[in-house]
Amino acid sequence: xxxxxxxxxxxxxxxxxxxxxxxxxxxxxxxxxxxxxxxxxxxxxxxxxxxxxxxxxxxxxxxxxxxxxxxxxxxxxxxxxxxxxxxxxxxxxxxxxxxxxxxxxxxxxxxxxxxxxxxxxxxxxxxxxxxxxxxxxxxxxxxxxxx
Numbered sequence: 001x002x003x004x005x006x007x008x009x010x011x012x013x014x015x016x017x018x019x020x021x022x023x024x025x026x027x028x029x030x031x032x033x034x035x036x037x038x039x040x041x042x043x044x045x046x047x048x049x050x051x052x053x054x055x056x057x058x059x060x061x062x063x064x065x066x067x068x069x070x071x072x073x074x075x076x077x078x079x080x081x082x083x084x085x086x087x088x089x090x091x092x093x094x095x096x097x098x099x100x101x102x103x104x105x106x107x108x109x110x111x112x113x114x115x116x117x118x119x120x121x122x123x124x125x126x127x128x129x130x131x132x133x134x135x136x137x138x139x140x141x142x143x144x145x146x147x
Contacts, residue, residue, distance in 0.1 A: 081105070
């Protein structure tokens with residue numbers, strides 16, 4: 001398994017940040033790599049399924065953990081790579097500490113699987129960093145203060 005992560009202190013309340021991440025259909029408006037949400041089975045909660053088209057691929061995700069307002073876990077297992085997107089939100093003074101991680105597990109065997117995870121980790125790391133930075137920008141607007 002390979003894990004990539006990013007975090008930042010966002011100048012907004014935890015509830016405001018939660019609402020931003022909770023609006024699955026609105027994701028393309030603020031997440032740089034997401035081109036379109038093709039389908040959402042309903043409001044965000046455990047069991048919600050959605051299809052997301054990025055600049056690289058289209059994947060179906062499911063929310064497998066939903067603990068408002070502190071944690072969400074989304075998973076996709078299409079193809080030879082299983083991915084888990086882990087989002088945590090912690091109130092800190094007048095802001096919110098946002099931590100986002102992606103865990104990658106290849107279904108390929110041995111060294112090939114390890115190499116698969118390593119190669120998939122590069123764009124995953126870029127996407128995670130870009131998403132956390134975009135969340136910060138959504139509330140603060142100034143890219144010079146990105147973590």
